[in-house]
Amino acid sequence: MSTLEATDLAAFSKRVDDVVHAHPVVVANDYTRWFAKGEATRDDVRHLAQQFSVFSHYFVEAQLRKIINAADLQTYRAGKEILMNELGVIFRSQSGSGSATVGDDVDPELVGTEGTVDGSRFRFAAAHFEWLVRFARPLGLEFGDLGKRRHSTPSTWFFCEELLRIYGAEDPSTAEGASYAVENWAAAGFWKELIAGLTAFRQRECPDLNLAFWTWHDKVEDQHAAHTADELKEAFFTPGFDQERFLTGAADMLDGVKAFWDGLDADRRGRWVA
Numbered sequence: 059m060s061t062l063e064a065t066d067l068a069a070f071s072k073r074v075d076d077v078v079h080a081h082p083v084v085v086a087n088d089y090t091r092w093f094a095k096g097e098a099t100r101d102d103v104r105h106l107a108q109q110f111s112v113f114s115h116y117f118v119e120a121q122l123r124k125i126i127n128a129a130d131l132q133t134y135r136a137g138k139e140i141l142m143n144e145l146g147v148i149f150r151s152q153s154g155s156g157s158a159t160v161g162d163d164v165d166p167e168l169v170g171t172e173g174t175v176d177g178s179r180f181r182f183a184a185a186h187f188e189w190l191v192r193f194a195r196p197l198g199l200e201f202g203d204l205g206k207r208r209h210s211t212p213s214t215w216f217f218c219e220e221l222l223r224i225y226g227a228e229d230p231s232t233a234e235g236a237s238y239a240v241e242n243w244a245a246a247g248f249w250k251e252l253i254a255g256l257t258a259f260r261q262r263e264c265p266d267l268n269l270a271f272w273t274w275h276d277k278v279e280d281q282h283a284a285h286t287a288d289e290l291k292e293a294f295f296t297p298g299f300d301q302e303r304f305l306t307g308a309a310d311m312l313d314g315v316k317a318f319w320d321g322l323d324a325d326r327r328g329r330w331v332a
């Protein structure tokens with residue numbers, strides 16, 4: 059990288075910081091901040107499980123679109139690592155270990171958070187959606203209560219449509235901006251806030267609650283957070299990269315994320331007021 063290139067990248071990084079790292083949903087998420095206090099009722103937790111399950115399902119569709127629209131083989135494969143893992147292919151470490159299975163059961167607590175899906179195994183019970191189904195069972199929610207469009211509130215559905223439109227965009231700069239935004243949002247600590255609240259709820263009234271879906275994702279994000287600067291650099295030097303479209307993709311995507319959490323926040327306040 060020449061001095062001029064380094065200066066350009068630094069200027070662009072500053073603009074990205076202003077959009078992504080200063081966005082309200084990254085800086086202060088009212089819902090997850092409240093949730094972390096552990097005051098959520100059973101109805102609040104059920105509502106969270108249901109709305110998150112719709113997002114989780116439609117994320118899979120957005121990820122597939124991202125792969126279809128990938129600009130090069132490397133991006134295509136990186137997208138497939140995420141998609142296949144989401145669907146139930148366990149990450150295998152380079153040394154070959156990492157399949158934590160006992161019979162038909164797959165314990166997410168023991169499933170690897172890094173490695174590759176290449177040459178690894180598919181297990182139905184390793185699908186992230188199935189972990190969420192398992193989580194929701196003690197709350198009285200079954201498979202048919204989760205993950206469908208009809209279960210979503212308007213704000214959750216808006217978020218899902220924005221994921222399909224922006225994260226899965228045909229334009230690579232827009233899609234890269236959305237990916238970068240989603241990764242930074244996910245690494246900003248919301249998993250930990252949800253885990254804190256869910257742990258309190260489990261202790262108080264729901265001992266059978268399995269938190270593995272949440273703790274596994276939290277572990278993954280801690281690793282992703284370290285890579286985002288490299289990803290930004292790589293995108294920046296890709297031929298045809300468009301800074302404005304990247305920034306618009308990132309900002310619009312975070313507005314979609316914010317709509318999701320603000321919807322949950324309005325719902326829980328509504329329940330309290332009623």
Ligand SMILES: [Fe+2]
Pocket residue numbers: 144186275
């Ligand atoms: Fe996942």
